[in-house]
Each structure stands twice: as C-alpha cells, then as structure tokens.
Amino acid sequence: MSQPDVPFPQSPVVPTMVDGDHTIQFSCHKGISCWNACCSNIDISLTPYDIVRLKKHLGISSTEFLRDYTVPYEMEKDGMAGVKLRPIENGTACRFMQPEGCGVYADRPTACRYYPVALLSMRRQDEYVDRQSYAIVKEDHCKGHEVARSISVDDYRKEQGLPEYDELARGWRQLVLKKKSSGPTIGTPSLKSRQLFFMASYDIDTFHSFVESEAFSRLFAMTDDERTLILADDVELLQFSFRFLRQVLFGEQSIALNEEAAKERLESWKARQIEIEREAAEKRAKLDEEMAREGFNEEDSGLGVCDDDGASCARD
Known part of the structure; x- marks a missing residue:
C-alpha cells in the first residue's frame, strides 16, 4: 500500500x-x-x-x-x-x-x-x-x-x-x-500538463471559459445540452474537470473526441516526434564533430546523447 x-x-x-x-x-x-x-x-x-x-x-x-x-x-x-x-x-x-x-x-x-x-x-x-x-x-x-x-x-x-x-x-x-x-511509470508531467491540472482543479472560472471556447468545441464531441448543463453549476463543472484531467493526464477516455480533431492531434503529435528525433540527431552530429576535433571518440568519453528535457538518453 x-x-x-x-x-x-x-x-x-x-x-x-x-x-x-x-x-x-x-x-x-x-x-x-x-x-x-x-x-x-x-x-x-x-x-x-x-x-x-x-x-x-x-x-x-x-x-x-x-x-x-x-x-x-x-x-x-x-x-x-x-x-x-x-x-x-x-x-x-x-x-x-x-x-x-x-x-x-x-x-x-x-x-x-x-x-x-x-x-x-x-x-x-x-x-x-x-x-x-x-x-x-x-x-x-x-x-x-x-x-x-x-x-x-x-x-x-x-x-x-x-x-x-x-x-x-x-x-x-x-x-x-x-x-x-x-511514480516513474507516468514520468514527470510536462509544463502544459501541470498548467492544465492547476486550472481545471482550482481556477474553475477560467476552466469555465475554456469549456465554453471554440477550441474545446472543435476537440470534444459534446452536445449543446450537455455543455449547458455542466456550465450551469460550478460543482457540476468541477466534477467534469476531474473527468477531463483523467483523460488528459492518464488517457482514461470518458469524453468523446471529434474524429477530425482527434486525427489532427495525432498528426500533430507524430510531426512533433519527428521534430524531436531530428533535433536529437543534430545534437548528436554536433557532439560527434566536437569530440572529433578534440581527438576523442564516444568509447573514450562514455558520453551519450540526451533529448531536450533530459527524459531519455541513448548510448550505442
């Protein structure tokens, strides 16, 4: 326990x-x-x-x-x-x-x-x-x-x-x-995740505006009646915010996504992963070049390459 x-x-x-x-x-x-x-x-x-x-x-x-x-x-x-x-x-x-x-x-x-x-x-x-x-x-x-x-x-x-x-x-x-x-199976939450948690948990009036927004409507497949009911009362909205956070932070799907918006988000995520890999490759090439100038190779130094946030490192 x-x-x-x-x-x-x-x-x-x-x-x-x-x-x-x-x-x-x-x-x-x-x-x-x-x-x-x-x-x-x-x-x-x-x-x-x-x-x-x-x-x-x-x-x-x-x-x-x-x-x-x-x-x-x-x-x-x-x-x-x-x-x-x-x-x-x-x-x-x-x-x-x-x-x-x-x-x-x-x-x-x-x-x-x-x-x-x-x-x-x-x-x-x-x-x-x-x-x-x-x-x-x-x-x-x-x-x-x-x-x-x-x-x-x-x-x-x-x-x-x-x-x-x-x-x-x-x-x-x-x-x-x-x-x-x-624990570490989830990892350190990103800045955006921490901001979403803070807003949805504590700043219920800002979260109200977010649920009312066009961006929210494009992403989530909720009827006008469903959204009106949630927005009519802070307590109802608060309970909805917990569902929202479970979905965003842990992938526990309880709020339907618009199919087109979901596809766009997936494509955006894939593009970002490609960008991360490209940046990592550039960093590795730059590091290899600097090490070569100094007369070192990777076996000598024991160095690997980490990504931007230090979450993962690779070593040949």
Whole structure:
C-alpha cells in the first residue's frame, strides 16, 4: 500500500491512525482557553471544492481568490501543485480569523472542519478506488481534548458537514493518489500538463471559459445540452474537470473526441516526434564533430546523447 497522504506533512506531531467508528474526546467552542489558537498559525491546504465555496462566499472569481488568498506548493517534487491559504501579511494567522471565531465559518475549508481529525486517503497500485482512514492529531496548545465530550469520528464528520466535502473532492483526491502511486511509470508531467491540472482543479472560472471556447468545441464531441448543463453549476463543472484531467493526464477516455480533431492531434503529435528525433540527431552530429576535433571518440568519453528535457538518453 502506498504511504498515506497526511494533510500535515511538516507537523512535528505524529498522528494516530484510526477508523471511522473510533471514539474521540473533543470539543471546540468559544470560551475555551485555546480559542483561535489553531487559527493563529495556519498551514491549510485547500481542495478544489474548498475554493468553490470560499470564492462564492467572498463574491469574487476563482482567479481573484487564487491570486489574493492562496499560495501554491509542490505536492511532490516536479509534480502537480497544491494550494494553501495565504496567512496575513508578515504573519502566520488566518486572514479570516476574528475575535468571535471564523469569518467564513459556513464555508470553512475541509482541513478546518476535520481538525483534530485528519482524512488519510490511500490506494494500492493494483486498485482503482481509494481507501479512507483517519488520524487524530493532538497538539500541546489544543485544550479541546480535555473536554469531557465523546463522539465517534464518523459522527464528528457528519456534525462538521464533511461527507459532502469529501464526496465532492473525491475525484480530485483520486487523481492525486493515482499520480503519486504511479511514480516513474507516468514520468514527470510536462509544463502544459501541470498548467492544465492547476486550472481545471482550482481556477474553475477560467476552466469555465475554456469549456465554453471554440477550441474545446472543435476537440470534444459534446452536445449543446450537455455543455449547458455542466456550465450551469460550478460543482457540476468541477466534477467534469476531474473527468477531463483523467483523460488528459492518464488517457482514461470518458469524453468523446471529434474524429477530425482527434486525427489532427495525432498528426500533430507524430510531426512533433519527428521534430524531436531530428533535433536529437543534430545534437548528436554536433557532439560527434566536437569530440572529433578534440581527438576523442564516444568509447573514450562514455558520453551519450540526451533529448531536450533530459527524459531519455541513448548510448550505442
């Protein structure tokens, strides 16, 4: 089984893994001595559904929200980007924190709803579905664990409105897990793939414009009614974006292509492969020429030739 995707990767606290029927003792309420303490030093990763809820709450576009309220981070080296809430300027506190509590409480992020529980999503390499487990995190500043109130993890999730949040972000979590568990068999995603992942995952308003575009219509064989239904609601569009990414990143066909456009893309890909081979041959010829001038041959040097991005090398 792959390693769990722990939401607190830099936390010094080692979480205890449990199942949904595990009982915790916890309560967070105004008047407790640690009120707002966890909001004073944040490290909050956002799901795509978190962004949809928060941008609507603030009455701004997803593009504006990403620019003004978030910072990107690498979920894995040279891989897909995640998004975290940006704290206050020159500080660590959440920008939505108020003396009376969270200023966006009705639409607070998944990580905030879960605390002090954390969702761990795992997937075996030979499986197509993810498995859910949970972690209990106890930090010194949190006094909620000292309150005599018992509740199961499953009931706590329901109380915090998490089943909806988890279900609507599940397609995205599966994408992330699939990429991580695939490892080098998929390879390092290209810049274009990383940009598509970021747009389709987080910038739902830009993705909306993309689906509306003539270029999208030329490529994908969708009826006007199908596209209208998807574009009418951000949540529907978000679920469609996960299908789109599975098709683009992993070749899992669920959106029909226009035959002519698909043929054009195939021809374009073939032409690009020929161009890559030509460039590699030119580089090899240039290297051979330079080595000959210096009195070396390939056997002496042990050198091979790599392509532009260094993804593959050849040696005779």
